[in-house]
Amino acid sequence: MPTLEIKNLKASVEDKDILKGINLKINSGEIHAIMGQNGSGKSTLCNTLMGSPRFKIQEGIISLDNEELNNLSPDKRAKKGLFLAFQNPIEIPGVHLPTFLRSVVSEVHGRIDPEKFIEELEKNIDELNLKKDLLHRDLNDGLSGGEKKQSELLQMAMLRPKFAIIDEIDSGLDIDALKIVAEGIKSIAKKHNTGIVLITHYQRILNYIHPDFVHIINKGKIIKSGDKKLAEDLEQNGYIKYLKDA
Numbered sequence: 127m128p129t130l131e132i133k134n135l136k137a138s139v140e141d142k143d144i145l146k147g148i149n150l151k152i153n154s155g156e157i158h159a160i161m162g163q164n165g166s167g168k169s170t171l172c173n174t175l176m177g178s179p180r181f182k183i184q185e186g187i188i189s190l191d192n193e194e195l196n197n198l199s200p201d202k203r204a205k206k207g208l209f210l211a212f213q214n215p216i217e218i219p220g221v222h223l224p225t226f227l228r229s230v231v232s233e234v235h236g237r238i239d240p241e242k243f244i245e246e247l248e249k250n251i252d253e254l255n256l257k258k259d260l261l262h263r264d265l266n267d268g269l270s271g272g273e274k275k276q277s278e279l280l281q282m283a284m285l286r287p288k289f290a291i292i293d294e295i296d297s298g299l300d301i302d303a304l305k306i307v308a309e310g311i312k313s314i315a316k317k318h319n320t321g322i323v324l325i326t327h328y329q330r331i332l333n334y335i336h337p338d339f340v341h342i343i344n345k346g347k348i349i350k351s352g353d354k355k356l357a358e359d360l361e362q363n364g365y366i367k368y369l370k371d372a
């Protein structure tokens with residue numbers, strides 16, 4: 127069974143030590159929610175897992191199916207089956223979304239017939255209840271917050287990753303947009319048995335996506351792990367209780 131394993135991961139950005147020894151093991155089909163206050167290191171964890179060059183691993187190992195990923199570039203990690211949905215997707219005017227998607231999908235899965243590709247795109251847009259208009263847009267250019275998250279979701283659906291890291295996809299979404307995105311994540315994960323690392327600040331999205339495990343991250347460390355009840359408790363009582371114990 128595919129496994130994404132993170133062992134004693136320490137990482138820095140701009141010479142600042144941010145991750146201070148993260149341990150996590152995610153099997154196919156499992157949903158792990160990682161919750162933490164702003165600045166606790168959530169996005170740093172995501173970017174380090176995906177291999178963004180600004181984030182330097184100081185110690186520890188990231189592996190997928192026992193193969194170390196530490197020294198692989200983000201595109202190679204994507205080929206191995208890793209995917210990151212950005213907290214703040216960047217806008218690239220002039221790059222048509224379908225063209226972009228076709229090029230990333232053919233990089234990862236091999237060349238695909240253009241007509242078949244468009245069929246597949248339309249099918250995914252329908253199944254996931256996404257806006258059809260996305261197919262006429264440039265990559266995130268001028269999209270609303272919710273539309274950008276839909277575009278990330280479409281990318282995930284087309285790439286069919288083994289493991290998806292989803293960074294605060296709920297931030298800034300109203301309740302209807304949140305529902306579409308959450309249902310979309312669930313349906314893609316179910317279809318491909320994707321393992322999910324769902325980063326969130328709030329419990330709200332977990333009303334739709336029920337995690338198997340919940341972890342609290344603080345100051346670059348996981349200070350508590352549990353099940354869904356931990357997230358409910360956080361919502362009721364806030365983070366303070368756990369920070370005191372850490």
Ligand SMILES: Nc1ncnc2c1ncn2[C@@H]1O[C@H](COP(=O)(O)OP(=O)(O)O)[C@@H](O)[C@H]1O
Pocket residue numbers: 139140142144162163164165166167168169170171180
């Ligand atoms: N590019 C960067 N340069 C300097 N510091 C950074 C950078 N990215 C993140 N940090 C710092 O790392 C810490 C963790 O940030 P981040 O991982 O974005 O937290 P979260 O996603 O949990 O809100 C913060 O103190 C933040 O200021």
Ligand SMILES: [Mg+2]
Pocket residue numbers: 168169170213294
């Ligand atoms: Mg963040």
